[in-house]
Amino acid sequence: MDETKEPLWDWTLRRIRRIWPLGDPTKLKHAVGPDLPDSDLQLLRDIIDACLESRGGEVSARLRAAELGETYLVLNSAGRHRFLELLANEYDVNNDAVDQVIARRQKATDPVECKELTLQLRNLLEPPRSKLFRQFNELQEGVKFLVDMRAELISLAEKDPALKALDQDVYRLLESWFDVGFLDLRRITWNSSAALLEKFTEYEAVHAIRSWDDLKNRLTDDRRCYAYFHPRMPDEPLIFVEIALVKGISTNIHALLDEDAPDHDPEKADTAIFYSISNCQRGLAGVSFGNFLIKRVVGDLASSLPNIKTYSTLSPLPGFMQWLRTNVSELDMNDDEAVVIGRILDPDFEAADLRDLITNSGDESGKPATLLKSSLVRFCIQYLYVAKKEQRAYDPVAHFHLSNGARIERINWAADLSSKGLQQSAGLMVNYLYHLPDIEKNHEAYQGQGEISTSPAVRKKLVIPKKKIALN
Numbered sequence: 001m002d003e004t005k006e007p008l009w010d011w012t013l014r015r016i017r018r019i020w021p022l023g024d025p026t027k028l029k030h031a032v033g034p035d036l037p038d039s040d041l042q043l044l045r046d047i048i049d050a051c052l053e054s055r056g057g058e059v060s061a062r063l064r065a066a067e068l069g070e071t072y073l074v075l076n077s078a079g080r081h082r083f084l085e086l087l088a089n090e091y092d093v094n095n096d097a098v099d100q101v102i103a104r105r106q107k108a109t110d111p112v113e114c115k116e117l118t119l120q121l122r123n124l125l126e127p128p129r130s131k132l133f134r135q136f137n138e139l140q141e142g143v144k145f146l147v148d149m150r151a152e153l154i155s156l157a158e159k160d161p162a163l164k165a166l167d168q169d170v171y172r173l174l175e176s177w178f179d180v181g182f183l184d185l186r187r188i189t190w191n192s193s194a195a196l197l198e199k200f201t202e203y204e205a206v207h208a209i210r211s212w213d214d215l216k217n218r219l220t221d222d223r224r225c226y227a228y229f230h231p232r233m234p235d236e237p238l239i240f241v242e243i244a245l246v247k248g249i250s251t252n253i254h255a256l257l258d259e260d261a262p263d264h265d266p267e268k269a270d271t272a273i274f275y276s277i278s279n280c281q282r283g284l285a286g287v288s289f290g291n292f293l294i295k296r297v298v299g300d301l302a303s304s305l306p307n308i309k310t311y312s313t314l315s316p317l318p319g320f321m322q323w324l325r326t327n328v329s330e331l332d333m334n335d336d337e338a339v340v341i342g343r344i345l346d347p348d349f350e351a352a353d354l355r356d357l358i359t360n361s362g363d364e365s366g367k368p369a370t371l372l373k374s375s376l377v378r379f380c381i382q383y384l385y386v387a388k389k390e391q392r393a394y395d396p397v398a399h400f401h402l403s404n405g406a407r408i409e410r411i412n413w414a415a416d417l418s419s420k421g422l423q424q425s426a427g428l429m430v431n432y433l434y435h436l437p438d439i440e441k442n443h444e445a446y447q448g449q450g451e452i453s454t455s456p457a458v459r460k461k462l463v464i465p466k467k468k469i470a471l472n
Helices: 006-019 039-052 057-072 077-091 096-109 110-123 129-138 144-160 161-177 192-205 213-219 290-304 318-330 335-345 350-359 369-384 397-403 419-425 436-449 456-461
Strands: 184-187 223-229 239-246 271-279 312-313 407-412 427-431
Touching: 039 077, 039 184, 057 077, 057 419, 077 144, 077 161, 077 350, 077 407, 096 110, 110 419, 129 161, 223 271, 223 290, 239 290, 239 456, 271 290, 271 335, 290 397, 318 419, 335 350, 335 369, 335 397, 350 369, 350 419, 369 407, 369 456, 397 419, 397 427, 407 456, 427 436, 427 456
Parallel strands: 271 312
Antiparallel strands: 184 223, 223 239, 239 271, 312 427, 407 427
């Protein structure tokens, strides 16, 4: 993990260091070098072994686990990598012991003995390090420590295959701890703590919060923000969704986030627009609770605001422009379209140039913008409907909403003219509609057969390309 790019990790380190002080200046964290050289590894082994053997009882084991955690926190990136390698290589499953029990199990004929050997095998297949990780669950901030450790582990495992099994061990543990049944749904408001509002601002990953006025605008009476929290991380949002209560389906993110726009009476709104969903904890990657969040929030809104009849998103297309660059030679277009598409894909054509083209700046005829709009909307529908990976929509945002039972309702032109929106999707955004009577049917069709539900208007514009479309 690049420490200069992970301020939240540094914040976590400082907080946990305050919570886990053991007081002894000669303890482990002062005895190992920041790079964790070979000469210091045995010190770690001794503490890990003592934790696994529960020497002195469970309380002593947890204190040692805290000491290990503290030691991990004072190591530099290289030292933390070596720490994780030690766990991966020396505290994995004992394959020889597993083979011996399997051999005995295959020869056993007595039912009682078979059950006993099966239980032994089950216990042996859990690596010793998993017991160590579970001891952090009883420490204040211990769960957060493991979540952040896995965030670093994910990055390291991408380059070091030896760490992948370790990553999976931590993931399975966190997946069980973060079952949606254990989570609390809370509304974030302007009256929430300053610390929570600061994290909300920091974690927003879709539409950056530019100022305190922007933040306040997103938490006014005609807005809602909900987040999931875990009891062992009560001050840390896991995922949050931002919602605007409006009349009709919104088609432009700038209008939706306009700080000067008048507030609306939420009891007169008829539509809830989900315009930003942000996962806050990278260490929980793969743990699915976003779909439950949508359903819980819809239920809460339906109960508190029965005037809301329509539930839709205003969503980005994070991979569209990259996909277009890869597939431009395979897509069907006339000569005029080819010229304007080639122009926007030129490496020297910047976001500001694309913004000018979309808004007709400098071209009174408007012809390039008209050509660009018709071709990009057509290609966008192909990207969403045709580009698939194992019968799933290639676009991650599309996959999320389609798997939750939404349908592709509308493609919006010039909907996000920020630099990020232009670079990722040429300013296009999508409305995914959650039509409550059809959610289950759409979910089953998508999950079972990969069928994508669309509105009649989108379906009318769908043109299946003649050539096979690549995915990257």
